[in-house]
Amino acid sequence: MERVALLGHRPETLVAALAERGVVCSLREARQVLSRVISDGNPDPTPRVSPRKALVGALHAHAEWGRPEVLERVPDGEGKSVRYLFRLDDGALVEAVRIGLLKEGCFTVCLSSQVGCAMKCDFCATGRLGLTRNLSAAEIIGTFLTVRDETPGRVTGAVFMGQGEPFHNYEAVIQAAQVLRDPAGGRIAQEAITISTVGRVREIRRFAAERQPFKLIVSLTSMIPARRERLVPVAGAAPLPELVDALREVAAVGKGRLTLAWVVIRGENTGDDEIEALRVGLAGLPYQLNLIDVNDNRADGHHRVSEVELSDFIERLQVLKVPIVRRYSVGRDENSACGMLAATRAGATPVR
Numbered sequence: 001m002e003r004v005a006l007l008g009h010r011p012e013t014l015v016a017a018l019a020e021r022g023v024v025c026s027l028r029e030a031r032q033v034l035s036r037v038i039s040d041g042n043p044d045p046t047p048r049v050s051p052r053k054a055l056v057g058a059l060h061a062h063a064e065w066g067r068p069e070v071l072e073r074v075p076d077g078e079g080k081s082v083r084y085l086f087r088l089d090d091g092a093l094v095e096a097v098r099i100g101l102l103k104e105g106c107f108t109v110c111l112s113s114q115v116g117c118a119m120k121c122d123f124c125a126t127g128r129l130g131l132t133r134n135l136s137a138a139e140i141i142g143t144f145l146t147v148r149d150e151t152p153g154r155v156t157g158a159v160f161m162g163q164g165e166p167f168h169n170y171e172a173v174i175q176a177a178q179v180l181r182d183p184a185g186g187r188i189a190q191e192a193i194t195i196s197t198v199g200r201v202r203e204i205r206r207f208a209a210e211r212q213p214f215k216l217i218v219s220l221t222s223m224i225p226a227r228r229e230r231l232v233p234v235a236g237a238a239p240l241p242e243l244v245d246a247l248r249e250v251a252a253v254g255k256g257r258l259t260l261a262w263v264v265i266r267g268e269n270t271g272d273d274e275i276e277a278l279r280v281g282l283a284g285l286p287y288q289l290n291l292i293d294v295n296d297n298r299a300d301g302h303h304r305v306s307e308v309e310l311s312d313f314i315e316r317l318q319v320l321k322v323p324i325v326r327r328y329s330v331g332r333d334e335n336s337a338c339g340m341l342a343a344t345r346a347g348a349t350p351v352r
């Protein structure tokens with residue numbers, strides 16, 4: 001039987017996983033073990049459960065709590081982000097990014113959920129890697145803890161926006177999010193844990209049905225079916241009307257408005273046709289629209305709009321009467337920004 005990866009567990013699931021291996025561990029002991037190894041970031045989870053020598057021995061025999069190896073830490077030139085490159089046990093490379101928040105001394109960690117990505121979004125370097133494999137919840141938490149423990153301040157949030165489509169690895173991502181918010185885990189407020197998706201309808205519906213407490217961001221990027229299918233090929237498997245229905249299900253069970261993301265691409269998705277499609281297609285849906293600059297590092301790839309064009313787009317979007325929020329990506333020059341994570345070594349040529 002495989003060893004139990006402590007970092008991927010909440011106390012309740014740890015008790016069950018150990019029981020499957022014939023190890024008796026009370027809920028209180030599981031909380032102590034996980035608090036030590038996850039909340040406190042201690043490399044050895046066992047001393048506090050002493051003098052229960054049987055449990056200490058069982059943990060050493062049946063559990064493991066290692067973290068992925070850090071290969072590189074690449075800070076951006078402005079001191080706003082640090083991109084971490086990790087090597088997982090099988091040699092796969094993956095990233096996490098520490099990002100400074102507006103509130104002084106507070107940070108969030110952008111986490112990867114997969115090695116590469118199968119979604120092939122036309123503007124994204126990760127999509128060009130293809131999918132190698134899913135990360136386990138323990139691997140996700142391992143990257144988080146390494147970044148958190150080196151942070152010169154407080155990590156108050158986590159976002160699943162690194163490599164991978166989080167809803168293509170739904171179980172592990174939800175499990176990791178639950179570990180992040182657990183009092184014996186990451187101790188991050190559930191409202192500060194954000195999961196993003198390019199629009200996998202089945203999992204959006206599941207997220208709503210399960211009433212998951214985490215924040216969801218759905219990347220739309222186009223409301224014109226043919227364009228969206230070209231920019232976000234996963235859309236072909238989930239037509240826009242179905243996606244919009246799923247969004248209405250999330251809105252029906254959630255609190256407040258939905259957050260939709262729009263990767264702004266010159267010559268593609270800033271026309272009046274998109275605004276009209278948003279107006280008609282999302283009528284009655286409570287949402288805010290986050291505008292994100294495209295970050296395409298191919299010479300012949302997609303380009304950003306100018307500040308003037310962006311201001312004009314924002315002005316025309318006002319007809320929707322929903323909040324329009326401009327989001328800034330950090331770390332563009334270091335391949336740390338949205339859409340640029342491709343396990344690139346510092347100074348190496350990124351995937352094009």
Ligand code: SF4
Nearest residue numbers: 117119121124127164
């Ligand atoms: S934008 Fe997200 S879902 Fe699309 S290819 Fe990149 S990592 Fe995958």
